Amino acid sequence: GHLSMQNGLWIRKEGSTSQIVVPNDDSLRRDILSRIHEDPLAGHPGCTRTAELVRRSFWWPRLAKDAENFVQTCDLCQRNKAMSGKGHGLLQPLPVPEAPWESVSMDFVVALPKTEGGYDAVLVMVDRLTKMVHVAPTMSSCTAEQTARLFFDNVVRLHGVPKNVVSDRGGQFVSKFWEALCKLVGMRVNLSTAYHPQSDGQTERTNRTLGDMLRNFAGRTPSVWDTYLTAAEFAINNAVNRSTGQSPFFLNYGY
Secondary structure (H helix, E strand, C coil): CEEEEECCEEEEEECCEEEEECCCCHHHHHHHHHHHHCCCCCCCCCHHHHHHHHHCCEECCCHHHHHHHHHHCCHHHHHHCCCCCCCCCCCCCCCCCCCCCCEEEEEEECCCCCCCCCCCEEEEEEECCCCCEEEEEECCCCCHHHHHHHHHHHHHHHHCCCCEEECCCCHHHHHHHHHHHHHHHCCCCCHHHCEECCCCCHHHHHHHHHHHHHHHHHCCCHHHHHHHHHHHHHHHHHCCCCCCCCCHHHHHHCC
């Protein structure tokens, strides 16, 4: 990148990004990593995401390595590291959607500590193309009709009705959900492209990230996880996604 001196600071210009060059000072670099990794709207991200967030404003040699060391020694991250689930065998690959919010995968995170509002689950809705996420607190007993209302309020309100919904819930649940959603938007039911009764693994990965973030945010009072859902959603959408190489915000809004 191109270097220039501004107000006593070296600035590195890389494309449209301007980064402050951080001097060779371990405590200063650690302080920057700490502020960004522990920011309430970052949610203690992993090594790659932490490095990417730092690079938006700062640069120094071996930044990625320093970020990796920092995250691996973060006490909270190590305590809250979720156990990765076992794989589910081979899935039939789903076609890649052609437009944002054309195909949405939907899943529940269940068995969470009950909150004051009575919530013990989260409905997770992911745009399969841009990987943008919307989340809504709910209950494990959530019916297909209640799920349709949450989907209407969180996805349809902002992005319109998708062409299809991917879910590993039973076919009966999803067809009831689709019927209720069509009723809400005044659309005729067309089940031919309504759902694929499988997960593409996307929501599963998002669920793990979300679970880690909520544990990090809520800390020693896990029953208040619902108060951190908005911050967790922002953190996921603001971070670069490994499979697209861009943040969901950028792919949806261009910035």
